[in-house]
Amino acid sequence: MLVGVGLFVRLSLEESPEFAAVKAQNTVDRLPVVEVFRECGGRVVLMAGGILSAGVAFTLASVYSLEYARTGLQLDKDTMIAVLLPATLVIIVCVPLAGKLADRFGNRRVFLAGAVSLIVLPFVWPALLQTREYWLMLLGFTLLFIGYSANYGVVPAYFSQVFPARLRFTGMSIGFTVGLIAGNAFSPDIATYLLHTTGGWLGIAVYMAAMSVVSVTAACSSGRRATHRARHAIRFRTIRLRAWPTTAPHRSIDCRTSYRT
Known part of the structure; x- marks a missing residue:
């Protein structure tokens, strides 16, 4: 059912003007994967780094917390699930809000606000879990998911500006996948190792915060590239507008107002 709904929504959407222009100019690459690594390898790495904070935070909160409840808090998984499930409803509300x-x-x-919050919240979330009080534990998950939603909710819109239109879908797919593998696949094992090595949750919090610092750094670097690309596109559109004949020469158009980093 979900596949059907997703397919219906996708087929109902029109292509963006940038993709339509690429198609009209017949500049679609036959092997976009090769071109992505040839032209945009660094941008793929930046996007993978940018998604680390969200991937690590969500995986540890939704998956590893069940194991941490047993080994670190001496609570049964049913108790942790009773806390976790209501908290996940925050994501349904906060991602569209972001x-x-x-x-x-x-x-x-918005992206940086979420990423920066995920530097601080990893120290708040486990501390609230340590109380073993239901409402305080719920508050910890809720705060973490709010930061996650702000960070993750704008990833496609933010990083889409990093890649040129003809390579955008492929570049984002590769960067997104690499980042999620690095963040989601290994974080439970890393957290388990840190818990057993340090004997407490502080090592896990430092790990989560460090991944968020990586995301902030990657996002700032990606933002500079996106701004450069947007300014280049603005100059190009301005030249085209000036060269195009118009019946209203007195009317000026400021293309810069349509772009926000």
Whole structure:
């Protein structure tokens, strides 16, 4: 059913003007994967780094917390699930809200706000879990998921500006996949090792915060590349607009107002 709904939504959407222009100019690459690594290898790495904070936070909160409840808190998994499930409802509300805020304040600000919060919240979340009080544990998960939603909710819109239109889908797919593998696949094992080595949750919190620092750094570097690309596109559109005949020469168009980092 979900596949059918997703297919219906996708077929109902029109291509963006940039993709339509690439198709009209017949500049679609036959082997986009090769071109991505040839032209945009660094950008793929930046996107993979940018998604680390969200991947690590979500995986440890939704998966590893069940094991941590048993080994670190001496709680049964049913108790932790009873805390975790209501908290996940926050994501359903906050991800669309993050998109709405990004439309108003810019993708960059919302993404970085979420990533920076995930530097601090890993120290708050386990501390609240240590209380073993239901409402305080629920508060810990809720705060973490709010930061995660702000960070993750604007990833496609933020990083889409990093890649040229003809390589955008492939570049984002590779960067997204590499980042999720690095963040999601290995984080439970790393957290388990840190817990057994340090004997407490502090090592896990430092690990989560460090991954968020990587994401902030990658996002800032990606933002500079996206801004450069946007300014180049603005100059190109301005030249085209000036060269195109118009019946209203007195009317000026400021293309810069349509782009926000």
